Amino acid sequence: MLQTTKDILADLIAFPTVSSDSNLDMIAYLATRLEDCGTDVHLFTDPSGKKANLFATLGPKKDGGIVLSGHSDVVPVIDQSWTSDPFKMVERDGRLYGRGSCDMKGFISSTIAMAPTFAENMRDRPLHFAFTYDEEVGCIGAAHIAQSLKQIGIRPSVAIIGEPTNMRIIEGHKGCFEYTTLFQGLEGHGSAPDLGVNAVEYATRYVTYLLDLKEKLRSMSHPDSAFDPPWTTVNVGALHGGSAHNVIAPKARVDWEMRPVQRSDADFVKSHLHAYCHEVLLPKMRAVYPDASIETEVVGEVEGLVPTLENEAQKIVSELTGTDDASLVPFGTEAGIFQNIGMDVVVCGPGSIEQAHKADEFVTVSQLESCIAMLSKLSKRLGW
CATH class of the missing domain: 3.30.70.360 (Alpha-Beta Plaits)
Structure with a gap:
């Protein structure tokens, strides 16, 4: 599973999905991989037709599903001094270098690698994948996908946003x-x-x-x-x-x-x-x-993520990671948008925010392993 995740991450990094450019090639790649394991895929293009959100579902088409979410866009590399090609993954000393490796293609690659396993274990609760555009320039894609879900009548109840948190559970952040x-x-x-x-x-x-x-x-x-x-x-x-x-x-x-x-x-x-x-x-x-x-x-x-006393997402991820600790962070994510349409939400994903947006951005192999372990336990939970 780790090697599959690495291979997918290398593919995703090779898509130069800077927010000013199109993400359609990457979204098409993700859609194909998800469709190959029986996932029902919806694509929602932006007004320009040059960008798209992907929303996909495994399992029964009913309310109460769990969403795994990440953004497809990355920040520019202009005026940054990279020691390797930012759009070609390089593995060195237990680190995987490349633009978007931690923010947040590492999480996305882990979910895609796990998709066939999720499909094998599906029972009564649906699992959704939500991959958005333009998070880095105002969470525009997430706002769009929130509207799209209302239009097609899908109402998940839990969302896990895989921003880089070193696999810590984040229950709240600023707007x-x-x-x-x-x-x-x-x-x-x-x-x-x-x-x-x-x-x-x-x-x-x-x-x-x-x-x-x-x-x-x-x-x-x-x-x-x-x-x-x-x-x-x-x-x-x-x-x-x-x-x-x-x-x-x-x-x-x-x-x-x-x-x-x-x-x-x-x-x-x-x-x-x-x-x-x-x-x-x-x-x-x-x-x-x-x-x-x-x-x-x-x-x-973009509104912040507000901590709540009752949060099913936090409960689930605590069980998956084996920790009850939950923290707050100063950086923003799309989590508040999902919370505002009725979901319980936490942020938890591989990599450190300290590496995001910098030259020689990387995610460690050990962080990917931790993410895969969490998703593997989620897969087993889906089969209950």
Whole structure:
């Protein structure tokens, strides 16, 4: 089973499913392997037709099934110093290197390797596979698959999200709210700055104010918060704008995110930014150029995973892994989306988040073995 998992992982890594590109070839590969063991496969394409979710079912078509879920997309490798081809798996010193190896093609390959065994052991409770697109850019595919499940009338009750947790059980995490803020100013010659509206300057003021809010959020954290860090975080990912030293920049863009501990923190940030833009920045910009603007686009607002007292997913995975410990993490996943449509959810998968998104990303062989062991026990449970 381990060798089969490695072989499948090598195949999956070879699909360069960066979020900006299509995932259709990888989804077709997964669909074929699942159909070969008798799985009922549904594909749901995005509006562009260049990406798709896969939702597949083994066993009876009824409510109450268990979902094994992972995202097919990976982050870019541009400007990263890899010591090997990021889209060719390399095994070295007990590690399997390649983009997506831990985030999260290692989990997906394990579930596909186990699919024939699942099929042999199926009884009364269905098992589902959910593989999504565009998790890395706002969990867009998961939101789509949630709508699709409602449309086709499938209502699973449990979901295991295989993000890299070193096979620890995660019962809760922060939300992930991502935005792009666009600034429209007025170009001109750099020697006469007062005759133009420098979008880069106003974007810089916006970022400075956002970083002030970031510090205020630290003081708003609850003393009993189990998150690390315990407060809502803010990150400015990019600031783009301008073309030359002597040109007043007419356009600028800020890409930023926050990871709210609670929805009220997100509301605090958004309301203060709105007031700052409309009461401070825009009046100054429009005094020179009436058509100046600041517009914020929502890339994604993904709710966090909320810990619950009764969680069948946690109970099942605790039995499979032999541990009752459950933790919280600061990074976001698709788990909250599945929770919001009525499922009990935990996050548990092979690999470490410390390796995700970095050059020379890897998953250890021992982590894959632990994942296979968990899924093997799940297979036996399905046969009860």
